Each structure stands twice: as structure tokens, then as C-alpha cells.
Amino acid sequence: GAGVSQTPSNKVTEKGKYVELRCDPISGHTALYWYRQSLGQGPEFLIYFQGTGAADDSGLPNDRFFAVRPEGSVSTLKIQRTERGDSAVYLCASSPQSQATGELFFGEGSRLTVL
Amino acid sequence: AQTVTQSQPEMSVQEAETVTLSCTYDTSESDYYLFWYKQPPSRQMILVIRQEAYKQQNATENRFSVNFQKAAKSFSLKISDSQLGDAAMYFCAYRGGWTGNQFYFGTGTSLTVIP
Numbered sequence: 001g002a003g004v005s006q007t008p009s010n011k012v013t014e015k016g017k018y019v020e021l022r023c024d025p026i027s028g029h030t031a032l033y034w035y036r037q038s039l040g041q042g043p044e045f046l047i048y049f050q051g052t053g054a055a056d057d058s059g060l061p062n063d064r065f066f067a068v069r070p071e072g073s074v075s076t077l078k079i080q081r082t083e084r085g086d087s088a089v090y091l092c093a094s095s096p097q098s099q100a101t102g103e104l105f106f107g108e109g110s111r112l113t114v115l
Numbered sequence: 116a117q118t119v120t121q122s123q124p125e126m127s128v129q130e131a132e133t134v135t136l137s138c139t140y141d142t143s144e145s146d147y148y149l150f151w152y153k154q155p156p157s158r159q160m161i162l163v164i165r166q167e168a169y170k171q172q173n174a175t176e177n178r179f180s181v182n183f184q185k186a187a188k189s190f191s192l193k194i195s196d197s198q199l200g201d202a203a204m205y206f207c208a209y210r211g212g213w214t215g216n217q218f219y220f221g222t223g224t225s226l227t228v229i230p
């Protein structure tokens with residue numbers, strides 16, 4: 001596609017529920033990133049994929065968070081047993097190559113609200 | 116981990132005037148990249164300008180320019196001839212040359228442009 005696409009744009013769920021957030025990166029971009037942005041804060045790194053594999057998942061806060069990218073394109077961020085503290089905007093970004101000197105291309109994010 | 120500090124939570128500027136947004140960072144690396152991103156209410160992060168640390172010359176993109184002081188670890192953004200469309204959150208970001216998987220973001224500066 002022309003840009004990074006994220007769905008859903010907004011998601012409201014109840015505490016304890018399971019949530020999936022989807023990211024469709026720019027065609028041909030091999031690197032894909034997930035960030036979390038809480039209100040009034042800058043984006044916080046969660047996980048980075050190079051191709052199909054998670055090259056760096058050091059930012060995932062705990063084992064309730066998991067992400068996959070099975071075919072090296074679309075990625076899904078999965079959150080189990082959601083908590084109110086998980087409420088944030090989840091940003092996805094892609095980049096043409098790993099260790100690139102260039103910028104990340106961001107989607108518009110998925111706003112997650114846990115009631 | 117590297118840290119990025121933006122000490123100005125909010126700034127305002129009169130239309131057509133010039134404003135400077137501050138950013139400092141902490142790193143032990145000698146090779147790295149610095150970015151300014153703009154985030155309008157639509158939430159999509161858009162690259163404004165990029166600076167490679169090995170380049171002494173300050174980057175310029177039309178009305179946007181930076182003052183990069185490597186020894187002081189300072190990277191400020193100057194917006195000249197401010198326009199109403201410049202109103203947004205601005206984030207300073209750091210990407211390491213050797214640990215380039217992660218972008219580290221500051222907490223952002225909210226810029227208001229007064230007509």
C-alpha cells in the first residue's frame with residue numbers, strides 16, 4: 001500500500017479481554033516496529049521485526065504481550081488479559097531495511113482503551 | 116539505554132515568526148542519527164528533518180533547520196516563517212549507529228501557532 005495501515009483505529013475493550021491490533025506496512029519494507037504511546041509521552045519501543053523474525057522484543061512489558069509477522073509483511077500485536085494500564089495508542093512503523101540510516105514510516109496508530 | 120530530553124512541554128509562536136524547540140540526548144556512541152518528527156492530531160508521525168552525527172553541517176529542509184552541537188549533545192529545531200499548519204506535537208528521536216534497531220523518543224513539545 002501507499003502507507004502504513006493500522007486497524008482498528010480505535011478499540012474499546014473490557015479488562016481481562018484479549019485484543020489484536022493489526023499493522024500492514026509499506027510494500028517491500030522488511031523492518032517493522034511496534035511502539036506504544038501513552039498520553040503525554042513519546043513513543044516507547046515494544047518490538048522490532050526483520051522479515052518474519054522478532055529481532056528485538058526487549059520492549060515488550062510482560063508476557064501478556066506478543067507479536068507475530070508470519071509472512072514478513074502484515075504484523076499482529078496481541079495483548080492477553082488486558083489491564084487498564086494497557087490503554088494507549090499503539091503505533092506501527094516500517095523501514096526499507098534493517099540498520100538503516102533513514103527514517104521510520106508510521107501508521108496512524110490504534111487507540112486502545114481498556115475499561 | 117540512550118535518553119532523549121525535551122524540556123519544553125509547550126511552546127507558542129506567532130504566525131510568520133521563528134521558534135526554536137530544544138532537545139538534548141545522552142549517548143556513549145560516536146555514530147548515530149537524530150530526527151525531528153511531527154505528530155498532528157491525526158496521530159501519524161511525519162519526519163521533519165534528519166541529521167547524521169558524522170556530518171558537521173547542520174541539516175536544513177526548507178523552513179526547518181537544526182542546530183546540532185555534538186559535544187554538547189544538543190539538537191534543536193528551528194522553524195522559520197511559522198505557519199498554522201506547523202501546529203503539532205514535535206518529537207526529537209535518536210537512533211544509534213550500532214544499535215540502530217531502536218528509536219528513542221523524547222516526551223515531545225506541543226507547538227501552538229497563533230494567527
